[in-house]
Amino acid sequence: MQEIRSCGECSACCTTHAVKALKNSFVPCVHTAATGGCQIYPDRPLGCRRYRCAWLQGELKLSERPDHLGLVVNSFAHQRVSGELSDQLPINVLEVWEGAASTRIGVAFLARLASYGLAIEIITFGSIKVDESVGPEPYVDRLLD
Numbered sequence: 001m002q003e004i005r006s007c008g009e010c011s012a013c014c015t016t017h018a019v020k021a022l023k024n025s026f027v028p029c030v031h032t033a034a035t036g037g038c039q040i041y042p043d044r045p046l047g048c049r050r051y052r053c054a055w056l057q058g059e060l061k062l063s064e065r066p067d068h069l070g071l072v073v074n075s076f077a078h079q080r081v082s083g084e085l086s087d088q089l090p091i092n093v094l095e096v097w098e099g100a101a102s103t104r105i106g107v108a109f110l111a112r113l114a115s116y117g118l119a120i121e122i123i124t125f126g127s128i129k130v131d132e133s134v135g136p137e138p139y140v141d142r143l144l145d
């Protein structure tokens with residue numbers, strides 16, 4: 001039986017991802033609760049409702065929750081072609097804080113992902129300009145195609 005996961009205290013994507021009309025990438029959302037989670041959960045924007053990272057989808061180990069790892073992985077769902085994982089599209093991994101991909105834990109995690117033979121695109125913290133209107137959100141939309 002597939003395990004059902006919930007975000008719990010994690011709100012890592014509330015920093016890493018752009019939300020249309022609310023915030024840019026790599027900016028903590030003003031609605032993030034001090035203890036994690038969303039203060040306006042029932043009224044959160046559509047982009048927030050739709051987004052489910054790879055961990056939430058059950059594609060990563062339980063211990064690899066983004067707020068612990070410092071890395072948010074977009075779901076592998078858009079890599080699936082006829083049910084098979086494609087190595088043509090990179091898996092997007094976003095740093096929750098600067099340097100998260102370079103820590104011992106981060107490097108070991110990325111090596112594990114790479115061992116599946118998939119291309120990985122690491123989006124380092126702040127690498128998408130704050131005034132840029134196009135953040136990782138298009139990837140969210142692509143999951144829904």
Ligand code: SF4
Nearest residue numbers: 007010011013053066
């Ligand atoms: S990063 Fe994943 S687990 Fe964390 S709040 Fe976002 S969707 Fe939930």
Ligand code: SF4
Nearest residue numbers: 014029031032038048
């Ligand atoms: S509105 Fe809520 S769910 Fe959306 S980014 Fe902000 S804190 Fe996260």
